[in-house]
Amino acid sequence: MISSCGIMKRLRSPWCHHFANHRLCSSIMSMLFLLSMVCPSSNASAFTKPGCQRTCGNLEIPYPFGIEIGPNCSISSPWFDIKCNTSFDPPKAYLADTPFEVVDISETQIYVKNSRLQLAMACYGKELDNKTGSSTKISIEFLHSPYTFSDANQITSLGCDDLATVEGASNASVWKPSKFGGGCLSYCCSPVEPNDTGSCPGAGCCRTSIPKGQRYLNVNLSDMHSNWQGFKIFQCSFAFLGMMNSSDFKFRLYDLNDSTTFLNKYTTLTDLPLVLDWTVPGSRNCSELAEDSADLACQQNSDCIDSDTGVEGYRCRCREGYDGNPYLAPGCQDIDECNDDPCDSNGICNNTVGSYNCSCPDGYFGDGRRNGSGCFQVPGSRDKVAIGAGLGSGMGLILLLSTCFWLKRFLKKRKNKEQREKFFKRNGGLLLQQQISKDEDVYGKIRFFTSKELDKASDHFNESRILGQGGQGTVYKGMLSDGKIIAIKKSKLVNEKQVKQFINEVVVLSQINHRNIVKLLGCCLETEVPLLVYEFISHGTLFNHIHDESIEFPFSWSARLKISVEVAGALAYLHSAASLPIYHRDIKSSNILLDEKYVAKVSDFGISRSIEVDQTHLTTQVKGTFGYLDPEYFQSSQFTEKSDVYSFGVILVELLSGQKPVSSNTKEEERSLATRFLLCMEGNNLDSILDTRVADQDRREELIAVAKLAQKCLNLNGKLRPTMKEVAMELESVRMSQTLPTTAKTEYQGVWLRKPKAILISEDDYTSTADTTTPSSNDYPLTIHTS
Incomplete structure (x- = not known):
């Protein structure tokens, strides 16, 4: 603290005064001023003697006065003892053994009051009020004391026909004959109206002063009405001894008729302080x-x-x-006079013992005093010190701002990095790293995108970029810096279980390489919610093409059959050809996407599971979509590859009927599309459920074949359902039958397919990227019976 107080004295240096208006200097001065407020003062001096009480109530008692709580608290005179009466709240101080209450003490005077002793009152024709104890006389003496009456006191007389006389003495031995005498006469002009006002000095009031040095005063109040008026205008008259705080005192003359009313109404007169000089x-x-x-x-x-x-x-x-x-x-x-700024604003103040001096900095002239010539600069002169200080302070300020900016940026980067690491762990980053380390097939196939990269690609995830929304999140369209179009799946806020599903989808998709399965490009785990990046599939979902009649593309039976073949092949790959068998567990038309050439892409592997080769089923909590859910799985919680077959059977029925998997417009027992379809097949009434858009295309044998295949897939006994590999082969057989010559007959599942002519899919209907005559490594051999 001593150092800060020492620095405070430097505030009056040439540099700081020259740049007093400079923001930096002003800030430093303000800060150091606040520090100086808590600096211990070197001028602190004693107020009372050690061990003596300093205050009585709200009054401070400075030495040589002292409160009587012990010996030697006051100077060696009983007249300087102050008695503190604690029976009042707050306590009151009294002067020595007198009835005078002390209200203030200064270097030369003491202020006391006693309303009874300072008041004289006469109510003619009435007895005096015993409560006030007042009389027609005031008599106060401080003989043999260090106190004398100050000339600040006055005798104030209130009445319309009264004489107030005063006599005094300064020494007890010579009080007779009096050394001082005086007085005044209060007078009113009659007649007096009820609302006439008295003023002091003026109507109904007179004042007289007393000389300094009196130790004894005697004031007499005398009735003078018989001397000139012959009648008493008002019954009561008053005389007060003390210092009037206001030179202009007004009162209602008619109030002089009642002493009680007057004294209660004009309380300031009974509270006048009596001023005593002390030595x-x-x-x-x-x-x-x-x-x-x-x-x-x-x-x-x-x-x-x-x-x-x-x-x-x-x-x-x-x-x-x-x-x-x-x-x-x-x-x-x-005293440090410099604290009161006695010098010019450009001057330098130096405190000296008992005094101070002012000077001017280099380049300025004058006596430096605020009330003198001050400090002025000669025109044309240049203050090199000030310029140097200004340049130095400017450079320092720039350096300080640069440091603050760099530090803020560094702290922000560190905070963002810590936040990204926190999100990475919360979004399953450690779990994904464990999966990568365990599975060599996953290693190197997952690209980690940065949050900044995807934020820029999606235009800060603009709502106009939304492609679709589902139970697990929202999909945005984006474009990478290299121009590649992508789809970004932004998951919803996830818990620990959902994190495992998310990481599972990443791991599953990273192992898949199939033309009819959507390709995962990478992920981002350093955001609040995890992000997946896929190849962009431009033509929406199969669900929309089946059920949205406003779509311009004519969704022919040939296109539907081709898509069913592609989806079946993809599922067969997952079940049989992947390194580990994968059950999709959520096969539905809304999870099948179509690209610009209407090639089917199976998507959404959030609840998919990989299983060991020797496993036959997964026992899990039932998950999936109503209308597609395998009833056997729903009852047993055991998911098998035949559960995916059932879901695919529902998609085949959707393609045949053009109806949604669940309908609210039918009876409760017939709301399921699968149930309605099976009833139609059992009743040999397939036509009632077929979509008119496919029923009119002269493909009845193919429709019957696909319907019978769908019936097998929807068998309530999973063991009696075909495998996806068998389903894919049968669908491919039906599709190949479209290209047979007109003389050929095809037997398919007991149904003879006769073709009047060769049927080819034109380029206008669909352009396939697959070679239908030469199967790829992902295709399966076809069984075709001809005659």
């Missing part, structure tokens, strides 16, 4: 005491001042440039 008692003056300083009460850096009241005694006063209690050691202390 240190003694018979010797200052010049005599200077020869014997042992008896002198004045301490260091103070002067002895002889009493100006005309009676013996003296006072002590701090010398100029010092402050404190001149009666208590260590006496008066040096």
Whole structure:
């Protein structure tokens, strides 16, 4: 703290004064000023003697006065003892053994009050009020004390025909004959109206002063109405002794008729302070005491001042440039005048012992004082020190701002990095790393995108980029910096179980390489919710093409059959040809996407599972979509590859009927499309459920063949359902039958297919990227019976 207080003195240096308006300097000055507020003052001096009480209620009692709680708390005179009466709240202080309450103490005076002793009252024709104890006389004396009446006191008389006389003495031995006499007469012009106002001085009031140095005062109030008016205008008259705070006092003259009303209404008159001058008692003056300083009460850096009241005694006063209690050691202390800014704004203040001096910085001239010539700069002169300081402060400020900017940026980057690491762990990053380390097939196939990269690609995930929304998240269209179009799946807020599903989808898709399965490009785990990046599939879902009649593309039976072949081949690959068999568990038309050439792509592997080769089923919590859910799986919670077959059978029925898997417009037992279809097949009434858009295309044998295949897939006994490999082979057989010559007959599942002519899919209907005559490694051999 001492260092900050020392720095505070440097605030008046040439540099800081020259740049007093500079923001940086002003900030430093403000900060150091606040520090100086808590600096211990070197000028602190004693107020009371050690161990003595400092206050009585709200009044501070400075030495040489003292509260009577122990010996030597006041100077060696009982007149300086203050009695603190704690029965009041707050406590009240009384002067020595007098009935006067002390209300203030200054360096030369003490202010006391006593409404009974300072008031004279006469109500003619009535007895005096015993409660106030007032009379027609005021008599107060402080003989043999260090107190005398100050000339700030006045005698105030209120009435319309009364004489107030005063006499006083300064010494008890000569109080007769009186050394002082005076008085005044209060008068009113009659007649007096009820609302006439008295003023002081003026109508109904007079004042007279008393000279300094009196120790005894006697005030008499006399009735004068018989001398000139012959009648009493108002019954009561009053006289007050004390210092009037206001030179202009007004009252209602008619209130003089009742003393109680008057005193209750004008309480300020009964609360007038009586001002007493005080001195240190003694018979010797200052010049005599200077020869014997042992008896002198004045301490260091103070002067002895002889009493100006005309009676013996003296006072002590701090010398100029010092402050404190001149009666208590260590006496008066040096004042730092520079705290009051006595110098010019451009000047330099230097405190000295007992004084100060002002000077001007380099380049300025004058005495430096605020009330003098100040500091002025000669035109044309240049303050090199100021320029250097300005340049230095400017460079320092730039450096400080640069450092703050760099530090803020560094902290922000570190915070973002910590947040990304936190999200990475929460979104299953550690789990994915474990999966990658265990499975060599996954290693190197997963690309980790940055949050900044995907944010830019999706235009900050603009709502206009939304491709679709589902139970697991929202899909946005985006474009990478290399121009590649992508689809970004932004998951919803996930819990621990959903994180496992998400990581599972990443792992499953990373192992798949099939033309009819959507390709996973990578993921991002450093955002609040995980992100998956897929190849962009442009032509929506199979569900939309089946059920949305507004789509312009004519969704012919040939296109439907081709898509069913592609989806079946993809599922057969998952079940039989992948490194580990994969059960999709959520096969439905809305999870089958179509690209720009209407090639089917199976998507959404969020709840898919890989199983060991020797496993036949998964026992899991039932998940999937109503309408596609295998009833056997629903009852047993055991998911097999035949459960995917059942879901695919529902898709075949959708393609045949053009109806949704669940309908709310039918009876409860017939809401399921699969149930309605099976009832139609059992009743040999397939036509009632066929979509008119395919029934009119002269493909009845193919429709019957696919319907019978769908019936097998929907068998309630999973063991009796075909495998996806068998389903894919049969569908491919039906599709190949479209290209047979007109003389050929095809037997398919007991149904003879006769073709009047060769049927080819034109390029207008669909352009396939697959070679229908030469199967790829992902195709399966076809069994075709001809005759």
